[in-house]
Amino acid sequence: MNDRTRVRLTVNGHAEQVEVEPRAILADVLRDNLGLTGTHLACEHGVCGACTVLIDGEAARSCLVFAVQAEGASITTVEGIAPDGGLSPVQEAMRDCHGLQCGFCTPGIVVSMTAYLNTHPNPSDADLKEAMSGNLCRCTGYQGILAAARQAADRMNASS
């Protein structure tokens, strides 16, 4: 039962292969096996959104996915969101608008916001509020996060 299973993943564009227990959740494999500690784990049961990553381009909570379920999938973590050495429009907006204080929830916020804006180019403020409702933040009171989402949406729209 402790048998390890080989799982092949493409993570931030790199082919990876890990040997993990079936019960290993994707978030732990990203952090512990692949050293990608940008993905944060808080609640570990799907409530807080800190561990959000893209699985084949779609945002998902990596605490609610066993790594074995992601066999063959392409994963993007917060480390893979930005171009080399730079900041993505979402990350720039989070900095400009004070969308973070302690920063613990920020990786999940950035990944969720990126996924949403990639597929919703012209969101209303109400849309953004709903889109970000799956990520908990205990510092900011959310206003900075929503301001960042607004700025990122407008800039991504203007540049597309």
Add this chain to the structure above:
Amino acid sequence: MKPSQFQHHAPERVDEVVALLAEYGDDAKVLAGGQSLIPIMALRMATYPHLVDIARVPDLSKISATPNAVRVGAMVRQSHAERDAAVATVPLLAKALPHIGHFQIRNRGTVGGSIAHADPASELPAVALALDARIEATGPGGVRFIDASEFFLSTWQTALDDGEILSAVEFPVWGAGSGFGVEEIARRKGDFALVGALAGVTLDGDRVTRACITMIGVGSTPVRCHEAEAALIAGGANADLNEIGRIAAAPLTPTHDVHASAAYRKHVSPAIVRRALTAALKEARS
């Protein structure tokens, strides 16, 4: 918390799924999207020595339309269903889907998984019950259909036999002149509804020729409000919807929990039903 150890099985055909369930019996659990099952395992509310992962069974991820129904395979992701043209012909389903969790959850969660999980505050079991959907169960003896009205037995309990898998759900398509509404009260968007109502009507002028009202969060299963439906059909499109709401709420015996008292759930129920019916009637008239 981390889930306890299990063996992962990833069959590629439905008969292989059924064979694995037969082999491991009570020690096996079907894993679809995992958005309810993995939290339960992470919190150690349940442990399963064997998980049968159905994500690699192509036959379970299909949506097909017939003139009178839309068949949604068990493994169809909720976000996929949200974007599907055939699902759009079942407006109650299409309207209910965005109420489930958050978009990150719907990217993984499945239609069949939610219905098989049978949480009494979930939207999709209520859609199935409201529309008289047929649950397709596949087991060692082949395929059988279970009426939604006989499927939900209690919290997390269904009429599936040991060794059976929910393989698809057939949602009936209602005809022209129909409208639907989904209304919920929740403390935060994406939370489980404290109380919710799903309603559908078909109008012929001011006559209501067909009605369904189902409530969630008010019992151990989704609750179909037959008396209120009959009252609406008798009263027609201009019936007093507050009264219909009161009739729907009268027999309910919701429970108290940390999120809301039983009295509060009972108190808001008529208003939620009224709102769902108002939306359904408005859509039916348009």
